[in-house]
Amino acid sequence: MATNQMQKPAAGVRLSDESFITVFMVGILVLVFALASLFVPNFSTAKNIFNLVTNNWFVIVLGVGVTLVLITGNFDMSVGGNIALTGVLSVYFVQGVNVSQNTLANGLGLPYVVAIGLALLCAVGVGAINAFFIAKLKVPSIIVTLGTMMLARGAAKVITQGAQRNTSLPDIFGWLGSLSIPGTSIRLPVLVMISLIILAYIFEKKTVFARRIYLIGANPEAARLSGINVAKYLTALYLVSGLLAGITGILLASEYKAGVSSRAMGYEFDALVIALLGGVSINGGFGSVLGMFVGAIILSVVTSAATGLLLSPDWQFTLKAIVTFIAILSQRYALDRRKA
Amino acid sequence: MNGVKKQSFQFQLGRSDALRSSIKQVYIYVVLVLIVFVFSVMKLDQVEMFGRGHFLSPDSVINLLRSAVPILTLSGAFTLLMISGYIDLSVGSAMSLSAVVYALMILNGFSFWPALLITLILGVIMGSVNAYLVMNLRITPVIATLVTLSLFKGIALLIVPDGLSAIKGSPDKAMPGWINDYARKEVLFGLPAAFWVAVLVIVAMVIIQRKTILGKYAAAIGGNRIAADLSGISAVKIVWILYILVGLFAAMAGMARASYMSLGDPLSGDGMELDCIIAVLLGGTAFSGGEGSVAKTVIGSLIIICVTIGLMTVIPAYWQVAAKGSVLLIAVVLNHLLVRDTASA
Numbered sequence: 001m002a003t004n005q006m007q008k009p010a011a012g013v014r015l016s017d018e019s020f021i022t023v024f025m026v027g028i029l030v031l032v033f034a035l036a037s038l039f040v041p042n043f044s045t046a047k048n049i050f051n052l053v054t055n056n057w058f059v060i061v062l063g064v065g066v067t068l069v070l071i072t073g074n075f076d077m078s079v080g081g082n083i084a085l086t087g088v089l090s091v092y093f094v095q096g097v098n099v100s101q102n103t104l105a106n107g108l109g110l111p112y113v114v115a116i117g118l119a120l121l122c123a124v125g126v127g128a129i130n131a132f133f134i135a136k137l138k139v140p141s142i143i144v145t146l147g148t149m150m151l152a153r154g155a156a157k158v159i160t161q162g163a164q165r166n167t168s169l170p171d172i173f174g175w176l177g178s179l180s181i182p183g184t185s186i187r188l189p190v191l192v193m194i195s196l197i198i199l200a201y202i203f204e205k206k207t208v209f210a211r212r213i214y215l216i217g218a219n220p221e222a223a224r225l226s227g228i229n230v231a232k233y234l235t236a237l238y239l240v241s242g243l244l245a246g247i248t249g250i251l252l253a254s255e256y257k258a259g260v261s262s263r264a265m266g267y268e269f270d271a272l273v274i275a276l277l278g279g280v281s282i283n284g285g286f287g288s289v290l291g292m293f294v295g296a297i298i299l300s301v302v303t304s305a306a307t308g309l310l311l312s313p314d315w316q317f318t319l320k321a322i323v324t325f326i327a328i329l330s331q332r333y334a335l336d337r338r339k340a
Numbered sequence: 341m342n343g344v345k346k347q348s349f350q351f352q353l354g355r356s357d358a359l360r361s362s363i364k365q366v367y368i369y370v371v372l373v374l375i376v377f378v379f380s381v382m383k384l385d386q387v388e389m390f391g392r393g394h395f396l397s398p399d400s401v402i403n404l405l406r407s408a409v410p411i412l413t414l415s416g417a418f419t420l421l422m423i424s425g426y427i428d429l430s431v432g433s434a435m436s437l438s439a440v441v442y443a444l445m446i447l448n449g450f451s452f453w454p455a456l457l458i459t460l461i462l463g464v465i466m467g468s469v470n471a472y473l474v475m476n477l478r479i480t481p482v483i484a485t486l487v488t489l490s491l492f493k494g495i496a497l498l499i500v501p502d503g504l505s506a507i508k509g510s511p512d513k514a515m516p517g518w519i520n521d522y523a524r525k526e527v528l529f530g531l532p533a534a535f536w537v538a539v540l541v542i543v544a545m546v547i548i549q550r551k552t553i554l555g556k557y558a559a560a561i562g563g564n565r566i567a568a569d570l571s572g573i574s575a576v577k578i579v580w581i582l583y584i585l586v587g588l589f590a591a592m593a594g595m596a597r598a599s600y601m602s603l604g605d606p607l608s609g610d611g612m613e614l615d616c617i618i619a620v621l622l623g624g625t626a627f628s629g630g631e632g633s634v635a636k637t638v639i640g641s642l643i644i645i646c647v648t649i650g651l652m653t654v655i656p657a658y659w660q661v662a663a664k665g666s667v668l669l670i671a672v673v674l675n676h677l678l679v680r681d682t683a684s685a
Contacts, residue, residue, distance in 0.1 A: 075482065129669075133669070133672060137672075137673075137676050139627060139672050139676060140627050140628075142427075142429075142482050143617060143621070143627070143668075143672060144669075144672060146614055146617070146668070147665050147668035147669045147672065148665070148669070149665070150614070150661050150662070150664055150665030150668065151662060151665035151666060151669065152665075153661055153662075153665075154659070154660070154661035154662025154663065154664070154665050154666075155662055157658040157659075157661050157662065158658060158659055158662055160658075161656070161658050162656070162657065162658030261658075269486065269490065272483075272486070273487075276483065282480055282482075282483065283480065312498075312502055314494070314497040314498050314500075314502075315494070315498065316494070317490045317491070317493050317494025317497060318490070318491060318494030318495060318498060319494070320487075320490055320494075321487045321488065321490040321491035321494060322491070324487050324490075325473075325487060328479060328483070329477065
């Protein structure tokens with residue numbers, strides 16, 4: 001009963017606030033896209049639209065975990081470092097033993113499947129460290145996850161001696177990243193992205209677990225008093241977020257056939273930005289994965305339009321900041337108007 | 341401020357609390373001494389005690405204190421802000437932007453004082469932006485300052501011309517040599533003006549925290565925002581002032597960094613927010629605010645600088661990130677063990 005109080009459809013016609021914001025952001029997306037098509041040549045071609053949706057699959061995959069964590073009112077800033085760590089580890093585990101003088105070419109020589117399993121385990125391990133500090137010790141998540149971000153990226157740097165590992169890899173290593181549906185250009189990572197969005201959507205709307213996450217975000221104290229084991233839910237979400245970062249790391253490493261320690265710099269910020277663009281609020285257990293997806297496409301339209309208008313890449317930080325502020329403020333304005 | 345009162349209260353609670361309280365009082369000094377000791381005895385087979393290349397040789401100590409200037413300048417105000425329960429993650433980018441703007445002005449013929457003044461005004465503006473977003477538009481501090489982190493960094497990158505990595509002298513336009521004077525030229529005991537300014541800032545911040553209304557109100561707001569509001573404290577005004585102070589000293593730190601490196605690097609402040617958070621946590625300031633000490637943050641800052649510089653001589657550079665991450669998590673654990681219960685008491 002408590003789980004449903006957040007978004008009660010009043011008369012069936014009225015949308016929930018979350019759907020309203022998603023629709024609102026779809027409107028903004030259409031507007032931004034129309035503007036971009038007017039000013040940037042070849043913007044509204046089918047191929048470009050396809051690229052806009054699929055090119056940022058990694059941020060969207062991360063965004064699923066980050067959004068769910070954010071709905072509980074917590075952050076996960078460790079995902080970028082986690083990607084680097086998992087990618088580097090998956091390479092290190094499969095590299096041959098004692099094949100070269102160069103230490104960066106030598107690894108553990110494990111079979112690929114075992115290597116992936118172990119790397120994913122490490123990614124979940126980072127999530128577990130987060131969960132321990134946040135759920136058990138009650139430390140603010142921003143501080144903990146910034147720490148584990150450095151820890152994970154630092155470990156990646158140590159393993160690669162500050163650079164990357166890309167030699168003496170078995171052929172099978174690139175298989176996952178280049179796998180695609182025969183005859184189309186839809187690659188495995190994109191399929192992962194799409195299925196995650198669908199899964200997350202069903203999870204969010206249909207399971208008690210998800211509704212409790214919203215309650216935790218809306219009022220942790222009330223959630224605790226109504227018998228929800230908050231620590232358990234937070235732990236589960238951080239493990240999932242770590243796992244998703246791990247999957248992303250492995251796919252990226254496989255795609256580039258290299259474990260690079262500086263991979264995914266700033267992705268944690270991008271994942272946060274798209275969640276905010278999609279209307280996720282950290283104040284009140286509010287938001288949806290679908291909204292995050294719309295946010296991701298808005299960001300991708302804006303950044304690629306900026307590139308199309310020949311703005312230098314230095315613009316991206318400023319642009320993301322401005323877009324985020326506008327999104328936060330316009331969403332709040334829209335919600336306030338709606339309630340009034 | 342209420343340290344004494346809280347301490348006497350602690351003694352009534354029983355021995356374990358009294359013990360914890362006294363550990364809390366001294367542990368940070370012990371940690372600092374331990375770290376200095378470890379780095380001093382390391383490599384003693386290669387260098388002699390206090391000799392050239394030793395961790396405690398005069399050269400090395402002066403170098404260490406010079407590199408500590410930015411964090412020493414900044415961490416005091418940062419502590420006050422965290423005591424009031426707010427946070428500013430944009431300090432690193434604010435530093436970078438100030439460094440770039442300062443270097444740009446010097447390169448284009450400004451003299452020292454006008455350049456300094458404009459940089460400080462920039463700092464006040466950046467602090468005001470954060471304050472406005474957090475206090476007036478009521479955006480969560482972490483989100484608001486993360487986004488301004490991106491904003492300030494973006495502007496700094498935009499100011500630096502395409503193809504260059506920093507604002508620096510070129511053959512046709514040399515950077516004036518005196519840009520170094522502020523952060524490198526000896527003034528007293530072999531240390532530059534920037535260091536003594538940082539010391540003054542720290543003294544001022546300690547006084548503000550312990551002796552002025554601003555410090556007491558900051559603690560009151562961090563302790564219980566609603567109670568503070570009800571007792572007539574204007575939280576909005578106080579936190580505005582604190583954000584402006586943080587912005588101001590971030591600009592000052594950025595300018596010191598630019599002067600030290602004689603260039604304006606748009607990435608020079610990266611990670612400063614984490615250093616500040618580590619220093620503050622080591623110094624025993626409660627996560628949620630309400631309690632803390634500027635003086636101990638200064639010791640925390642020295643610990644970070646010792647670890648950074650000391651490790652640089654012992655292990656390869658690519659260990660730095662992992663080392664700092666571990667220090668942060670250790671600081672979190674120490675802080676949890678020593679602070680949390682007393683804060684709730």
